[in-house]
Amino acid sequence: MIVQKPKKLMFHLRLVIALSTGLLFSACSAESANEIGQYSTKSVHKNEGKDFKSVYATANQGDPQAQFQLGVMYEDGESVSEDKVEALKWYKKAAEQGLADAQNKMGVKYFYSEDVERNYGKAIKWFRKAADQGHPEAQFHLGEYYTNIEGSPIDYNQAIKWYRKSAEQGFYPAEFNLAALYYKGIDTEPNYSEAFKWYKKVADKGHAPAQFQVAIMYYDGLGVEQDYGKAFELFQTLEHEGYPSAQHNLGVMYEKGEGVEQDYKIAAQWYQKAADQGYSLSQNDLGSLYYSGRGVKEDYDKAFDLYTKAAAQGEALAQFNLGEMYYYGDSVSQDYNKAYEWYIKAATQGNQMAQERINKLKNEGKITR
Known part of the structure; x- marks a missing residue:
């Protein structure tokens, strides 16, 4: 007997919390x-x-x-x-x-x-x-030497010392890296109020990665009072410059109704903009809207296609969702072996839901591996 799938949402809704591959300005x-x-x-x-x-x-x-x-x-x-x-x-x-x-x-x-x-x-x-x-660029490079250079002695106290000397002269790469160290709390507890202060200084100079971090801190209320409205405004500023991560986050805020009236249709539009740029999180989340028929017409084929594109980029949630579609036979023939293969990919990246599915498949004898 085929297990009937309950009506449910596929997994998504993850706000992007970093614009670049690393926090430190190198x-x-x-x-x-x-x-x-x-x-x-x-x-x-x-x-x-x-x-x-x-x-x-x-x-x-x-x-x-x-x-x-x-x-x-x-x-x-x-x-x-x-x-x-x-x-x-x-x-x-x-x-x-x-x-x-x-x-x-x-x-x-x-x-x-x-x-x-x-x-x-x-x-x-x-x-x-x-x-x-007192040369600020030289001070910045000393800070960088103690944090970023392969083979250099890692000393975050020295890094903070030199970044701060440079930052206090308004040298924005040092301001940004100082903020990043406070935000990450390397060797210490995070100091979000200091991180916000320095990110804000750089953001006010028009530096996009800093603007993104400030938006995230407003969104989460880290080092500053939570303010969805200010977060939304900053994401909009970055969106105008074509940042897919900002477009994605605007989609999340419309989908969840944070700082704006909940609107699945507008959320789908923002996800689409980012997905068109190959942004894997938005491909996954747009796929979930098509899967559930929120803001767009329900379409399992489009959902499957979007999950496939995101999964090919290593997006664990999309890999899990592909496993779900094979598990339930949505848009594709039900195939527990293929479902298992996608669950394995997601579980390898730490996706607990995928691991639970793997255990379920084994316990029910639906796979023999």
């Missing part, structure tokens, strides 16, 4: 390094407008700022043929005279293996010299 990508380098660039332009000959002459007289500017000109090929070796020579001359911008630049060179062999020891030596003079 300078290791080219894009991030360019953003961080804007601080040094501002200092470089002190000599903007001077021709090469005059800068060269002043540098040869031992002026460290001119030496640094000459290094920039050689590195960028500005008014002279590009020459990385000459650039490094002049940066070093300026750094040895104690110019913080040049010391930081030397640190960056060794940190990222730019025109020299990577050497973290030399990088940290130069960063410390610049950081001790």
Whole structure:
């Protein structure tokens, strides 16, 4: 006798709580390094407008700022043929005279293996010299060294110390990482009020990952009074920039009626926007709406298709839901073996419901594995 499926909801409704793969802002990508380098660039332009000959002459007289500017000109090929070796020579001359911008630049060179062999020891030596003079980028890099760099000594107290020094000067990558450390509570209990304070500073500068974290903290009431309305507004801001995670969360809020009037149809529209970008959580949750016929016409075939797309990306809830469809024979022929295969995939990722189904299949003798 075929077991009849009770009318129920498939499993979904999970708010996305992080916009990026990791909380910490890392300078290791080219894009991030360019953003961080804007601080040094501002200092470089002190000599903007001077021709090469005059800068060269002043540098040869031992002026460290001119030496640094000459290094920039050689590195960028500005008014002279590009020459990385000459650039490094002049940066070093300026750094040895104690110019913080040049010391930081030397640190960056060794940190990222730019025109020299990577050497973290030399990088940290130069960063410390610049950081001790209050250079916020160098302070940031020291914080990063103690948290993010493979092979470096992990020391979160040192990381917080240097990130805070940099953050207090308004250097937003340091503000973001300081917030992340307080939020995660690495080596300590989370300090959500401090995390919110620093995330909010970065968010107010238009930084999308920080805006997302602030929205989550408003949603959960972490470090700030719970406010669905403010969370919703921030998710909307991010949605306008095309973030599928924000679109997904708007869908969740409409589906649950949090901060807005519950509306399954609008929820489905938001899930669809994110699903169209390949966002697996939204593919799963939209599939569940099609499965249950809420906000859209009930359609097991569409539900199955959406679950399949999400499951292919490793989404455990979708893998479990595919197992359910095979278990009950929805849109597909009832197949306990295929159901078992999908339950195994979900259970491997820690899905307890899938493990319970596996035990049930075995106890009822529906599979022999």
